[in-house]
Amino acid sequence: MASVVLSEAEKLYIVHGVQEDLRVDGRGCEDYRCAEVETDVVSNTSGSARVKLGETDILVGIKAEMGTPKLEKPDEGYLEFFVDCSSNSPELEGRGGEELGTDIANTLYRVFSCENSLDLKSLCINPKEHCWVLYVDVLLLECGGNIFDAISIAVKAALFNTRIPKVRVLEDEEGTKEIELSDDPYDCIRLNVDEVPCIVTLSKIGYRHVVDATLQEEACSLASLLISVTSKGAITSMKKVGKGSLDPESIFEMMETGQRVGKSLHIALQKILDEEERLGTSRPKVGFLG
Numbered sequence: 001m002a003s004v005v006l007s008e009a010e011k012l013y014i015v016h017g018v019q020e021d022l023r024v025d026g027r028g029c030e031d032y033r034c035a036e037v038e039t040d041v042v043s044n045t046s047g048s049a050r051v052k053l054g055e056t057d058i059l060v061g062i063k064a065e066m067g068t069p070k071l072e073k074p075d076e077g078y079l080e081f082f083v084d085c086s087s088n089s090p091e092l093e094g095r096g097g098e099e100l101g102t103d104i105a106n107t108l109y110r111v112f113s114c115e116n117s118l119d120l121k122s123l124c125i126n127p128k129e130h131c132w133v134l135y136v137d138v139l140l141l142e143c144g145g146n147i148f149d150a151i152s153i154a155v156k157a158a159l160f161n162t163r164i165p166k167v168r169v170l171e172d173e174e175g176t177k178e179i180e181l182s183d184d185p186y187d188c189i190r191l192n193v194d195e196v197p198c199i200v201t202l203s204k205i206g207y208r209h210v211v212d213a214t215l216q217e218e219a220c221s222l223a224s225l226l227i228s229v230t231s232k233g234a235i236t237s238m239k240k241v242g243k244g245s246l247d248p249e250s251i252f253e254m255m256e257t258g259q260r261v262g263k264s265l266h267i268a269l270q271k272i273l274d275e276e277e278r279l280g281t282s283r284p285k286v287g288f289l290g
Contacts, residue, residue, distance in 0.1 A: 004215045014220045015206045023210065030261055032212040037272045039161040047162025051154040054214065055144020058151050060136065060158040067133035069124060077123020077131035079112055081105040083138040104151060107239060111228040114236040116195050126169050130179060145214040148226055152199035153269060159196060160273050163188040197228035197236050200262045202254040204246060209254050211261050225254045229262025
């Protein structure tokens, strides 16, 4: 993961500020940086979104393709995650970027392994034979800290934007089944993302923890806790990262903070997504993809 080199004086300045609930950029310990969310930014996808969280820039594209259901779940579709860490950081070139991409993909699989996160049965076309497979491509354009949270926000926004064509299964007199795809672009199904979790990363700095850490703050943190939280505040998974340790009391405090912050994050994100949906094609597009 991209990192910065800080002097001991700089680290001490950041740590002391966190203890006083005053971070270098003026935020409190539980405040996120300003986030920009834009959906429907890539034309040749079923759904897409771009999220800028501070200096972190994420692009997600989703392609719906027909496939065969998995043997263990014959009446469900499924998701496949691919992560490309092509940011301009030298540390993310070659093997370093591949390892980070694999780690992010595995984390996303774990987050979406919860049964209620997404209605995968709605992706089934014909049990045991045909289903929709959602290929989720994540592109890390710029790494400015807290990439897991930004990616989870972008994935949820892209899933919200995803439109899957409606299909009909036709059967002739001989029992042969054919699939008829609707030609009407408006005749599609939408995914219910109400229960899709977002990741809240809490970084332990000194005796306190912060959300949405910058690269400088990540350099001062020896341990972080990744918590996936639903819109109702339910925790679906946790993962500890970093070389340092976390005592049980700190973990419980971080879990409480993650639930509280996660609920607020979902509310703010849903408000943005609903506004974009309301504006439709009349909304102004920004950024280099506009």
